Amino acid sequence: MDKVIIKQLKVDTVIGVYDWEKEINQSLYLDIEMQWNIAQAAQNDDYQHALCYETVSNRLIELITEKPVELIETVAExxxxxxxxxxxxxxxxxxxxxxxxVKSCQNVAVEIVRQKQD
Structure with a gap:
């Protein structure tokens, strides 16, 4: 399985369940692995067959910052x-x-795996 990977995409957004969190931007960092057949793009050195990580990154930043969300689980979905x-x-x-x-730890995260049903 070929993959396109984006690591540590930083998104500053309003996220959280507490009232004080709804008043500030906080940083989320996304790690994303996407199955993508890169053979045709690589064989022909052809961008039109590639999954553009810049386009994907920009779209995800736009999506996550459109409106406040309470849960990182919601962001993942x-x-x-x-x-x-x-x-x-x-x-x-x-x-x-x-x-x-959480003050007593460096990071909290959720991880999900999703695939299209045939």
Whole structure:
């Protein structure tokens, strides 16, 4: 399985369940693995057959910052749904990291794997 991978995509957004969190931007960091057949793009050195990580990154930043969300679980599902519906990615693993969410640990995260049903 070929993959296109984006690591530590930083998204500053309003996220959280507490009232004080709804007043500030916080940083989320996304790790994304997307199944994508890169053979045709590589064989012909042809961008039109590639999954453009810049386009994907920009779309995900736009999606996540459109409106406040309470849960990183919701962000993970939004990202997976977007990648499968808008970019036709058949399989995706999304990890959403929220560093500093719990004082006694460096980071908290959720990770999901989704795939299109045939």
């Amino acid at each position: 939004m990202v997976a749904n977007c990648l499968m519906s808008e970019f036709n990615v058949p399989w995706v693993m999304v990890t959403v990291n929220k560093p500093g969410a």
